[in-house]
Amino acid sequence: MPGIGVVESQRIHFSEPLHLRSGGILPAYDLAVETYGTLNAARSNAILVCHALSGHHHLAGHYADAPDNIGWWDNIIGPGRPLDTDKFFIVGLNNPGGCHGSTGPSSINPATGKPWGADFPIIAVSDWVNAQARLADKFGIDSWAAVMGGSLGGMQALRWSISYPERVRNALIIASAPKLTAQNIAFNDVARQAILTDPDFHGGHYYEHGTRPVRGLRLARMLGHITYLSDDQMGEKFGRELRNGSFAFDYDVEFEVESYLRYQGDKFAGYFDANTYLLMTKALDYFDPARLDDGDLVRTMARTHPDTNFFVASFTTDWRFSPARSREIVAALLANGRKVSYAEIDLNFGHDSFLMEDPHYHGLVAAFLGNIAL
Amino acid sequence: MTNTLGRPDFDVIAGWVEPGHRVLDLGCGDGALLKRLIETRNVKGWGVDIEDANVLAAMRNGINVIQSNLEKGLADFADDAFDHVVLSRTLQTVRHTEHILREMLRVGREAVVSFPNFAYWQNLRSVLDGRMPVSEDLPYQWYDSPNVRFFTLLDFEALCAQMGLTIVERRVLDEAGEIVQAESPRDLNFLGSLAVYRLTRPR
Numbered sequence: 001m002p003g004i005g006v007v008e009s010q011r012i013h014f015s016e017p018l019h020l021r022s023g024g025i026l027p028a029y030d031l032a033v034e035t036y037g038t039l040n041a042a043r044s045n046a047i048l049v050c051h052a053l054s055g056h057h058h059l060a061g062h063y064a065d066a067p068d069n070i071g072w073w074d075n076i077i078g079p080g081r082p083l084d085t086d087k088f089f090i091v092g093l094n095n096p097g098g099c100h101g102s103t104g105p106s107s108i109n110p111a112t113g114k115p116w117g118a119d120f121p122i123i124a125v126s127d128w129v130n131a132q133a134r135l136a137d138k139f140g141i142d143s144w145a146a147v148m149g150g151s152l153g154g155m156q157a158l159r160w161s162i163s164y165p166e167r168v169r170n171a172l173i174i175a176s177a178p179k180l181t182a183q184n185i186a187f188n189d190v191a192r193q194a195i196l197t198d199p200d201f202h203g204g205h206y207y208e209h210g211t212r213p214v215r216g217l218r219l220a221r222m223l224g225h226i227t228y229l230s231d232d233q234m235g236e237k238f239g240r241e242l243r244n245g246s247f248a249f250d251y252d253v254e255f256e257v258e259s260y261l262r263y264q265g266d267k268f269a270g271y272f273d274a275n276t277y278l279l280m281t282k283a284l285d286y287f288d289p290a291r292l293d294d295g296d297l298v299r300t301m302a303r304t305h306p307d308t309n310f311f312v313a314s315f316t317t318d319w320r321f322s323p324a325r326s327r328e329i330v331a332a333l334l335a336n337g338r339k340v341s342y343a344e345i346d347l348n349f350g351h352d353s354f355l356m357e358d359p360h361y362h363g364l365v366a367a368f369l370g371n372i373a374l
Numbered sequence: 375m376t377n378t379l380g381r382p383d384f385d386v387i388a389g390w391v392e393p394g395h396r397v398l399d400l401g402c403g404d405g406a407l408l409k410r411l412i413e414t415r416n417v418k419g420w421g422v423d424i425e426d427a428n429v430l431a432a433m434r435n436g437i438n439v440i441q442s443n444l445e446k447g448l449a450d451f452a453d454d455a456f457d458h459v460v461l462s463r464t465l466q467t468v469r470h471t472e473h474i475l476r477e478m479l480r481v482g483r484e485a486v487v488s489f490p491n492f493a494y495w496q497n498l499r500s501v502l503d504g505r506m507p508v509s510e511d512l513p514y515q516w517y518d519s520p521n522v523r524f525f526t527l528l529d530f531e532a533l534c535a536q537m538g539l540t541i542v543e544r545r546v547l548d549e550a551g552e553i554v555q556a557e558s559p560r561d562l563n564f565l566g567s568l569a570v571y572r573l574t575r576p577r
Contacts, residue, residue: 298452311433330440331450337396337418342440343429360426367433 003078004085007061007071009034011101012138018096018131021286024121027110031135032057032094032101036077037085039139045374046089046141048132049073050149050156053224053280054272056100059092075357082366087374088145096131097123097279105275106207116275118204123279125152125287129159136167145372148172150354151321152280155287158329162289165305170372172365174313175354177325178297178332179288184320187227188281191220195274204275217274218265225264230317230350297332304333310340311368313361315353341368382551383462383488384410386570390486390543391415395457398482400444400474401464403428405437412437420456422448445470448477456482463511463568465489466521472537479539479575488570493526493563496549510549511567527563534573543572 011030018026034057039046049059051072060077062070071092077083083090094102097120105120112119136144147160147168154176161171180188195201198216202209226234238257253259293299304310310333314326323344333340345361347353353361384407391397393416399408402421411417421432421439432439440450445468459482461474466489468474478485490511491497497507506516514521525533527546534541546554546566554565562569 309438327450331452334420334440334450334455335452337455339438340420340440341429341433341438342442343426343433344441346426360430363430364433367430370434371436 003070003074003081004036004061006064007034007036007058008063009057009101012135014131014134016134018127018134020121020127021124022122024123026096026103026121026123029096029103029131030101030107031096031103031131032098033135034058034060034071034092036060036090037088039089039141040374042374043139043141044143045087045145046091046136046139047083047146047148047369048136048144048160049077049083049090049092050128050132050147050153051092051095052149052151052153053277053284054268055153056094056098057092057102058100059090073355075355076362076365082362082369083148084366084369088369091135091139093132093135095123095128097276097283099273099276104273105204105279106273115205115207117207118275120275120279122282122286125155125159125283126163126289128156128283129163132156132160133164133167143167143169145374146170146172146369148174149176150174151176151351152284152287155284159287159289161304161308161310162300165303165308168305168308170309170311170368172311172313172368173326173329175315175318175321175326175351176312176329177321178290178328180285181325185285187223187320188285191223192278192281194219194223195278198274201274204278206274212269213274214269217272217277218262218269220274220277221268221272222261222265225261227320228351230319230348232317233348233350236348297328298335301329301332301338302336304336304338306338308339309368309371310338311364312340312342313354313364314342314344315350316344316346317348318351318353320351381406381462382547383545383568383570385551386545386547387411387458387460387462387486387488388415390484390572391417391458393417396420396455397458397460398422398451398456399460399462400448400478401461401467402432402437402439404431405435405439407460407462408432408437409435444468444474447473448481451481453480454483458482458484458486460486462486462488463490466523466525469522471523471533475533475537475539475573479573483574484542485539485573486571487530487573488568489525489530490521491527491546491563491566491569492524493528494549494567495564496567498564509567527566527569528559530569530571531559534571538576540574540576541571542574545570 060071060074094100109116154173195216198213201213241256290297290300314323408419459478500507
């Protein structure tokens with residue numbers, strides 16, 4: 001099935017300040033947004049797709065002047081695809097704090113006339129959801145047909161169902177968790193330390209020094225990448241293959257897995273903003289909607305709407321956001337008699353499975369969305 | 375009552391649930407029973423199944439389904455969360471029989487269990503003739519059967535007594551799906567191909 005084809009992005013300005021969970025304030029901000037399909041007259045067919053750590057608004061299709069720049073979730077969005085653009089109006093955005101066109105640490109701080117850098121306020125998942133709610137207002141969308149996301153994106157979908165229960169008719173929470181484990185936070189902190197201790201970081205104000213903490217960001221991504229893959233998959237893909245067939249007895253790239261990781265690290269460090277990476281990992285660490293209910297997720301999920309349908313999915317080989325974490329969400333929903341389906345999908349790509357094209361996985365998403373009455 | 379294609383036990387179960395009841399169907403398959411109970415009895419339904427194809431089929435049918443392994447119990451479900459917990463034609467495929475029955479009556483007020491009766495006279499005759507039974511209610515060859523427990527109506531009732539479970543109601547069906555009328559349990563055991571039970575436990 002052909003995809004959506006050529007798409008365009010837009011920037012939408014919000015002049016009302018966004019008061020943040022951290023106590024900080026974003027005085028005004030822009031959001032980079034893409035939409036696909038047509039919003040129907042009743043404005044009832046809109047699906048919000050929330051992005052994960054390194055994602056953005058470019059979900060699907062490609063730009064006229066950049067045919068190779070294909071959206072990060074292109075395989076699931078388009079005519080006849082699970083997020084069927086013949087039926088739904090799909091909305092993607094780059095969250096505030098991002099580095100793909102929305103206001104973020106590299107944007108100019110109006111108070112100083114210089115890039116925000118480290119002064120950009122710490123931003124939480126609930127802040128993103130509030131910003132997304134304002135975006136829905138701009139489009140005149142009272143309630144989303146669905147809010148959907150994987151990983152950190154799934155946390156946003158979960159938060160939507162808690163913060164704006166009457167505005168979410170369906171929620172798809174994929175490869176996500178109700179909060180991070182200590183191990184997960186630990187990985188994030190190693191990633192942050194790699195950036196924070198890079199001499200080119202300059203306390204987050206590297207823009208003014210005409211430099212970027214590329215080494216730290218590269219290490220952070222390499223570490224992250226290991227945790228997004230499964231042991232089996234890495235074994236199958238690289239094994240102990242050597243690039244030159246025999247040991248060189250030095251510290252250059254020898255094993256194929258080293259070559260792959262360095263390539264991924266270099267690629268990512270070439271375009272991603274280190275301050276955004278820091279913000280995203282903190283948003284992950286802080287996410288814990290049950291915190292305000294004394295840690296009782298069952299009470300928290302009682303805040304969701306009884307008519308909201310939930311689809312929670314996990315992947316058998318995902319150890320960063322393991323099936324057990326998704327089941328916590330499911331159990332809390334069930335304890336409240338909520339309408340929820342849960343699938344544990346057998347895919348070999350670890351945490352990254354949620355981005356893969358798989359007939360069963362996509363069939364489940366299509367089945368769930370197919371039941372939405374507009 | 376008209377039979378749902380090949381599933382006469384569904385009729386019996388439908389007669390035991392009330393509108394508004396919360397029903398959990400273990401081994402729900404494509405969700406046909408729940409779909410029917412939702413449409414005709416206005417219940418709230420959830421299914422559990424382990425098979426990918428069944429989870430997909432149930433979701434396509436608009437049924438809430440949780441992919442889970444019954445052998446591991448019902449840890450995702452809270453105590454007394456349901457009015458009825460149904461296990462239709464599945465008990466014989468579960469290895470941990472007592473555990474699943476206890477779990478059903480932990481999360482539900484009432485357990486509804488249907489299973490093929492291995493003492494049905496046609497099955498006995500088949501064994502006497504030297505072959506394992508294959509029938510409407512036992513539609514497998516011995517080498518491809520998912521069944522791991524082979525028991526009779528009387529065996530099941532003995533287990534219920536041993537576990538202290540109360541049998542609230544019992545319906546026994548023949549191969550055609552017709553209710554078997556007989557006085558003694560021995561006769562029912564001989565004449566029934568499929569048994570459907572309603573169980574509770576003392577609280």
